[in-house]
Amino acid sequence: MEEIKQVTHIDNVKLSDDKKSVVIIDQTQLPNRMVYLTLNQLEDCYEAILKLRVRGAPAIGIFAGYAMYVLSQQYADKPYDAFAAEFHRQKEYLNSSRPTAVNLSWALNRMEKVVAGNASSGVGEIVELLGRECVKIHEEDIAMCRKISEYGLSLLHEGDGILTHCNAGPLATSRYGTAIGPMLLGKEQGMNFHVFSDETRPLLQGARLTSFELQKAGVDVTLICDNMASIVMKNGWVNACFVGCDRIAANGDFANKIGTSGVAILAKHYGIPFYTLGPTSTIDMNCPTGDDIKIELRDPEEIKEKFYVEPMALKEVKCYNPAFDVTDHTLVTGIITEKGICYPPFTESLKKLFD
Numbered sequence: 001m002e003e004i005k006q007v008t009h010i011d012n013v014k015l016s017d018d019k020k021s022v023v024i025i026d027q028t029q030l031p032n033r034m035v036y037l038t039l040n041q042l043e044d045c046y047e048a049i050l051k052l053r054v055r056g057a058p059a060i061g062i063f064a065g066y067a068m069y070v071l072s073q074q075y076a077d078k079p080y081d082a083f084a085a086e087f088h089r090q091k092e093y094l095n096s097s098r099p100t101a102v103n104l105s106w107a108l109n110r111m112e113k114v115v116a117g118n119a120s121s122g123v124g125e126i127v128e129l130l131g132r133e134c135v136k137i138h139e140e141d142i143a144m145c146r147k148i149s150e151y152g153l154s155l156l157h158e159g160d161g162i163l164t165h166c167n168a169g170p171l172a173t174s175r176y177g178t179a180i181g182p183m184l185l186g187k188e189q190g191m192n193f194h195v196f197s198d199e200t201r202p203l204l205q206g207a208r209l210t211s212f213e214l215q216k217a218g219v220d221v222t223l224i225c226d227n228m229a230s231i232v233m234k235n236g237w238v239n240a241c242f243v244g245c246d247r248i249a250a251n252g253d254f255a256n257k258i259g260t261s262g263v264a265i266l267a268k269h270y271g272i273p274f275y276t277l278g279p280t281s282t283i284d285m286n287c288p289t290g291d292d293i294k295i296e297l298r299d300p301e302e303i304k305e306k307f308y309v310e311p312m313a314l315k316e317v318k319c320y321n322p323a324f325d326v327t328d329h330t331l332v333t334g335i336i337t338e339k340g341i342c343y344p345p346f347t348e349s350l351k352k353l354f355d
């Protein structure tokens with residue numbers, strides 16, 4: 001296994017040297033194998049998002065931007081109208097891979113705006129502009145993650161215990177990550193935290209990815225099963241909960257990995273501040289409340305078989321496998337973005353971010 005020198009420099013998504021492919025770390029293979037995939041076919045890009053080879057709201061947006069650029073080069077000999085139609089078809093297809101994280105459609109729409117806004121340019125020039133736009137999306141995310149990490153760190157103290165759910169670190173974003181960023185940045189500055197990482201059933205992003213990132217960064221991390229969050233809070237070991245987000249509605253409700261809302265309810269019970277951290281690209285002002293967020297339903301096989309040597313349940317047992325849940329804004333202490341920390345009432349504080 002390739003040695004990770006610095007987790008904040010992991011290239012989870014990047015362009016190949018010849019810019020004809022997008023290269024990702026196959027996150028389904030971690031923490032056991034560091035496998036890079038070189039993708040340049042539409043179906044493979046779709047499959048990579050669907051199967052969570054690339055995952056995490058910002059990372060799938062960045063990936064989609066690169067993928068559209070790579071794919072667009074393959075039909076750049078078409079006249080503008082045919083090029084734009086093919087671009088739209090491929091964009092819609094990629095967008096249908098996962099419904100909950102808004103970053104996917106946000107990045108795809110940004111790329112399509114380049115095509116629509118340059119109709120009078122040659123297709124070759126448009127492809128070049130697409131190349132610049134996807135790099136910009138990535139660079140902006142790097143800067144946003146750094147700012148979010150700084151704001152998050154401003155709320156923490158030496159020796160704090162922090163509980164997190166799922167993975168919102170470098171693998172899910174760029175460089176520092178969002179919810180994990182403050183801990184990585186604090187560590188770089190000589191601070192020490194005790195992080196509890198929920199394993200995050202059924203796909204174990206907390207066990208496979210978050211505890212991997214934190215351990216490699218030298219942060220004190222303790223892996224717990226999801227149903228142990230209550231006891232570590234009751235023991236007084238958690239000073240704050242930091243989680244990521246996939247879509248924040250205009251009223252502050254937000255979708256994140258299934259189980260997040262349970263963590264928020266527990267945190268309220270024990271009087272522990274609960275924060276979600278995410279870039280403004282994760283805020284969907286067109287989505288009034290959490291009820292308007294589409295929750296992805298996934299294959300029951302993920303609950304019954306994946307990651308087990310033998311099936312964990314009868315094949316015929318019915319399963320309900322939502323990938324995300326919505327945390328009610330009343331449970332949220334603050335929303336930490338690259339533009340600052342929003343506090344209730346969120347309808348007003350979130351709106352101000354876009355004024």
Ligand SMILES: CSC[C@@H](O)[C@@H](O)C(=O)COP(=O)(O)O
Pocket residue numbers: 052055056057058101165166167168169172173177178179205243244245246256257258323
């Ligand atoms: C900064 S990543 C934020 C979220 O995308 C993350 O917490 C999460 O829920 C990811 O879910 P996943 O299904 O692994 O893509």
